[in-house]
Amino acid sequence: MPEPSANEAHQDARRSAHAHAATLKRLEKSSGSLAAQAIARMDETLSWYRAMPPENRSWIGLVAQAGIAAFTEWFRHPDAPQAISTDVFGTAPRELTRAITLRQTVEMVRTTIEVMESAIDEVAAPGDESVLREALLVYAREIAFATAQVYAQAAEARGAWDARLESLVVNAVLSGEADEGAVSRAAALGWNSPEHVCVVLGTAPDGDSELTVEAIRRAARHAKLQVLTGVLGDRLVVIAGGNDNPLHVAKSLIGPYAAGPVVAGPIVPDLLAATRSAQAAAAGLKASAAWQDAPRPVLADDLLPERAIAGDPAAREQLVEEIYRPLEEAGSALLETLSVYLEQASSLEGAARMLFVHPNTVRYRLRRVTDVTGWSPSDVRSAFTLRIALILGRLADGDPQS
Template sequence: MPEPSANEIHQDTGAAAPGPARTGRAHAHAATLRRLEKSSGSLAAQAIARMDETLSWYRAMPPENRSWIGLVAQAGIAAFTEWFRHPDAPQAISTDVFGTAPRELTRAITLRQTVEMVRTTIEVMESAIDEVAAPGDESVLREALLVYAREIAFATAQVYAQAAEARGAWDARLESLVVNAVLSGEADEGAVSRAAALGWNSPDHVCVVLGTAPDGDSELTVEAIRRAARHAKLQVLTGVLGARLVVIAGGNDNPLAVAKALIGPYAAGPVVAGPIVPDLLAATRSAQAAAAGLKACGAWQDAPRPVLADDLLPERAMAGDPAAREQLVEEIYRPLEEAGSALLETLSVYLEQASSLEGAARMLFVHPNTVRYRLRRVTDVTGWSPSDVRSAFTLRIALILGRLAASDHKA
């Protein structure tokens, strides 16, 4: 019995006879696909008309931005058509839809507005399903639109997440430039402009807080500073520069309170708050004082944490900080000198006599009450009390520096 031919075998089994490879196959819902392709233009027009009718922010936008939004809506409908044609093919929906618009559009419209735009377009397409779908394909097209709506939602989130990441990275670099300019003494109007771009609205009271940065991700440290600042109602510009965590804070005229509010994210070790200055341009002075205080803080083993840079004036002066030396002379020695020689002489003798009222009185040939009165006057004039050990140390350094400055002037 002769063997059956290959064609006869395929005819018996119902399989297609072997031959040239097919170049394609008919779509399972070809009629619906054709009708969807024909309707894409009118659907886009309806979506834009619905936006103009229901979205007030769309009507208020300039014509250029409205035209870009129209292109996005058209691209979304076209992308759905292509997605319906090949539902299993990997497609980059964010590129297909949002790639038609410039990157600046993500700044022109918010994420909420984009969601409203996408929702309006999907609603228009959903309302037209009965007209667009071929008889019997209504449920298929509706289910496809639901799946596509989910995908376009993810694509929208991805576009704005990428834009936010790029903007965040740029803001971080900009903030780092401002902080570095203040710390290095190079702050100028350009730094003020950059700070304004970051949301800094020029508070009246500004100070700089310095300390050691913790190990780990610096971005987490910066975010912790921001949270603490929001809780304390402070404006901050911050960054990790090397091993130091730098915070420029505005909105409070008490630098110690500012430092206490922000101290949480700092690593163990001294935290120094510079003096209050009027604005960002003057913040360099606060930063330099804080930096000098941080350097000299090791000389005061019992220093509080945080500590004011002005409370470290004697250590800063001994460490070679010219600003501290000048401040001690101008704020302590000069006022005492102008108040009369009796105060300077009484203070000097009192400090030399181990803070003894009776000993100073004997040396000066006056009554102890006179010494007591003059020391109260010293406190009134300088703000430092000779009876306090720490203040007495500061006053002693100021007297030494004042005498050195006087002798230099005579020479």
């Protein structure tokens, strides 16, 4: 018979020096059969385990074997610091935490511990039953903490990845580069393509941006909105879906924003069109300083005159197409009456004298202006918007009187 090597002799010496060497030796011999019993018990009692593909079941089997082997090593050196999570769960790929829930992992660990506990009388040397049972109880606590740590680390990694993915989507919408790739990323984040989408912009508060983002998500859940959000520089950006009233959306989400203007872009049909809403909101946020009495939040469309003066071509086009052109098509009388009325400091009598008509005629035409454009000439703010639209319309037509 060949003589044992130096390493084997050293291991034998360490085993013999162990306070419960006989139990340890029997535990080492039984580890394979205990793992097989644990897998059989899981197959018998856990329906989700039976329904899993063979590859995942094999990984779970390896985890069970690693858990029993780690207990054996832990029983050999109970006072030595050990990373149980690495010893047990390090044998499985990271993707397994996505395929198996925390509840299922707890059931797997519980089943394995129950199998080991039921075999204590057979594995423990005479007189060591209570020692082994107590050691198993302590190890079960440690493996529970290790399980929680593995899933916490996996959740943290997924959260960091999701945050980067969400930031890419939000930045693509703001920069006008949203495409099908952005839609796919948004879908991976749980965006279910709601029919009504708008973008809300404002100043981000100081402090941890993650706390701000979480506050937006809480507000969105309360308002039953879907959101994609992020802090880009000093701006807090929210892409919200699920409501066709942008002002209502902005009011529902305004809490986490810092002091200052909050601007809601117009409603668009989907995420690909959200760039239009984002650009309107960004232009409105830039021009909001010109309207110091603006409400908070304010619609980007309510800032059309300030946006046009600040050089926003979309606002200029919108004012011409939605106000000037409809008035032009409705007849020259409406344009002429509105122009004279505004030039006469919104005086019905003054406009009537200039037009050589009765004040009631002026009043009737002004009501028609409201019907055609949606803006009332008698309201100071609306009158300002109408005046800017007239100026831009004349410039577009090349009117020499402009």
